[in-house]
Amino acid sequence: MFPEISPSGAPQPFLPLLAPSPLAPFxxxxxxxxxxxxxxxxxxxxxxxxxxxxxxxxxxxxLLANVICCPQLEATLAILIGQSSKETNVLALNGTISRHCLSDIEQILVGQGANNNLKQICSIRSSNLTEASCPVKYVSEFESTVDTSKLLGACEKIDPVRECCDPVCQNAILEAATQISLKTSDILSMDGSHVLPEHSTKVNDCKSIVLRWLASKLGPSHAKEVLRGLSNCNVNKVCPLVFPDMIHVAKGCGNGISNRTACCTAMESYVSHLQKQSFITNLQALDCAASLGMKLRRSNITTDVYNLCHISLKDFSLQEVGCLLPSLPSDATFDRSSGISFLCDLNDNIPAPWPNQTQMPASSCNKTIKIPALPAATSAHNGLYCDDAVLIVLLASSMLLSMLL
Structure with a gap:
């Protein structure tokens, strides 16, 4: 039923047959x-x-937790609290109310078809809805402390590509968070190189307050675009995959690779474990390829086994459909006839780059990197990708369930 995809195979469009599916929650x-x-x-x-x-x-x-689900859930929490602050003048909930609210949010989402284990999947606790260690939670106090015009000007509209390389809004948020974190502090004269660990935690907690204030000024739909754009900068910086022990790869590919077949068999077996973890973006795939490559080098494998064994970027993502997700923020969609769908970039049969000894993980801000599947330098293409390679993958839930068993 599913296309056979090998590490060396060309990407194939994927459109499963539509079978009856349990979409009753929607x-x-x-x-x-x-x-x-x-x-x-x-x-x-x-x-x-x-x-x-x-x-x-x-x-x-x-499967979509790191890229789509959790960033969207976190944005939703910030927007709900930010919007409620228009009536309450408070940018945080107290401990008791936060527990009730998180439970209510979970009830609403699950009632509409969401996973009933979101708190664990996304590591969300009721304390995430409070002010935590941030000393400022009232709107009036926030606005008297922060240059709100400067903050809103920097974040009212962001370019989801440029913001990650030239963090205008992120810097404004950090500045505002630092200002309110020092509201009741005696370390006003501290520079960034001498900030205590507890103060760094306080600044991070205050960033949540800043995001909620922004959400109160932008409106739900607009705020979602900004918050998802900001979160994607962090999402695309880190490889979310867990790399298992590579002793078998080290044995098969070490010492100059005396047996190519044994090496590639071990390598493909190892990569197959990565392909069962989650969907990742094309930028995350770059980072994962660099991270794994450095680990292989430290295991005394100096030959470019990616090229030898035809390992491509898509081999690092969930392989049931051979899909890398776009690196710009995207959402899943629901259609009554076709079910759940989300964007896949199938122009991803791109050789994984083998790192040299000193190479850092690849970055989309590195102008020397030219990969067709990555977003253009500006947002002028309205979220489309080079070569028009974005394809909507329609997935019937009954088929997916059988696939995961």
Whole structure:
């Protein structure tokens, strides 16, 4: 039923047959049982909550967690609190209310088809809805401390590509977070090189306050675009894969590779374990290729085994459909006839770059890197990718369930 995809095979379009699928949560939703004790206004972000439910759909949530589901959930939490601050004047919830609100949010999302284990999948706790260690939580105090015009000017509209390389909004958020973190502190004269660890934690907690304030000024849909764009800068910097022990690869490919077949068999077996973990973006694949390459070098493998064994970037992502996700923010979508779908970049049969001894993980900000599947230098193409290589992959849930068993 699924196309056979080998590490050396060319990418094939994937369009599964549409089988009857259990999509009842999206077509016959029931009212969730809410606590009645949460102060958040869910109605104002109703569309946002629906998008989050689809992004974190039951079966896909663990597979799309790092790229789509968790960034969307975190943005939703910030926007809900930010919007409620218009009425409450508070940019954080207290401990008791935060527990009720997180439970209510989970009830609403699960009722619309989301995974019922989102708190664990995305490492979300009720404390994430409070001010944590940040000393400022009231809107009035925030606005009297921060240059809000400067902050809003830097973040009201961001270019999701340029912002990651030239962090205008991120720098403004850091500046604002640092200002409010020092509100009740006696370390006003500290420079960045002497900040105590506890103060660094406080600044990070205050960044959440800043994001919520921004969300209150931008509106749910606009705020989502900004917050997802900012989160993607961090998402694409890190390889999310866990690399298992590579002793078998070291044995098969070490000492100058005396047996190419044995080496590539060991290499392909190793990569097959990576392909079962999650979907990743094309930029994450670059980082994963560089990270694995450096680990292989440290295992005394000096030959370019990527080229020898025809390992490409897509070999680092979930391989049931041979898919790398776009590096710009994207969402899953729901259609009553076709089910859940999301964007895949199938122009990804690009050889994985073998690192030299001193090479750092690849970055999209490195102008020497030319990969067709990566986004253009500006957002002028409205989220499209070079060579028009974006394809919508339609996945029927019953087929996916059988695939994962």
């Amino acid at each position: 077509t016959n939703t029931s009212a969730p049982k809410l606590s009645g004790l949460c102060v958040l206004n869910f109605t104002v972000a109703e569309s946002l909550m629906t998008s989050t439910s689809i992004d974190c759909w039951s079966v896909f949530a663990p």
